[in-house]
Amino acid sequence: MEISIHNKTEVFLSDLHLPCIHQEAYALAEKIIKDVNPHIIFLGGDIVDLASVSSWLHNPKEVSLRRELHNSRQWLYRLRDTFSRKTIYYLRGNHEDRIMHYIWKHAPELSDIDELSITKLLNLDQMKIQYLKQPIRIGKLWHFHGDETHLYNNAVNVALNVFRRLLNNVIMGHWHNCQAYYHRGVDRKTRGSWVNPCLCNSNDLAYDRFANW
Ligand SMILES: [Fe+2]
């Protein structure tokens, strides 16, 4: 999918893992959005955590799907209210896919019930937030979540490796890291690859409290 735009600005946010948002980091991000006043707010995936439907072992007393969805909807409604005139895109991440994967695995008969899709469960249509199931190119910049690139979790220099794979301008989240790689080709055009840092607090992620980000 492609969207052609000219002279428009965008802020890319990813990996909030609601409800495990890093409040101070997000407060700063929100201030930046207000300062930049972009045309587009792009949510690059893993906005929700959905630990309750993870295939990883988790304590059901600690997480509840109802609470996770309620908390996520509240945050999204607040985003929409705060930035009522912005175009907001929401690209899927591997955590958004958890609902679909849970249904495929445990109740495949419910796979075609639209009301169980992440779009419906988060009320995205009502908020006028456009959900994207695939990477998208906006202007000259490809937007990925990051898991689509199938690099190993312990990959070193993700920005360089993804650039080598895609040979195009790309921004992505997923890796919870801040990296950039630039390449000037024989055509004298400079292209780049950017890995966006996360906005979640790893201390709150029950399954990954010793993460190195
Ligand atoms: Fe991810």
Ligand SMILES: [Fe+2]
């Ligand atoms: Fe993430």
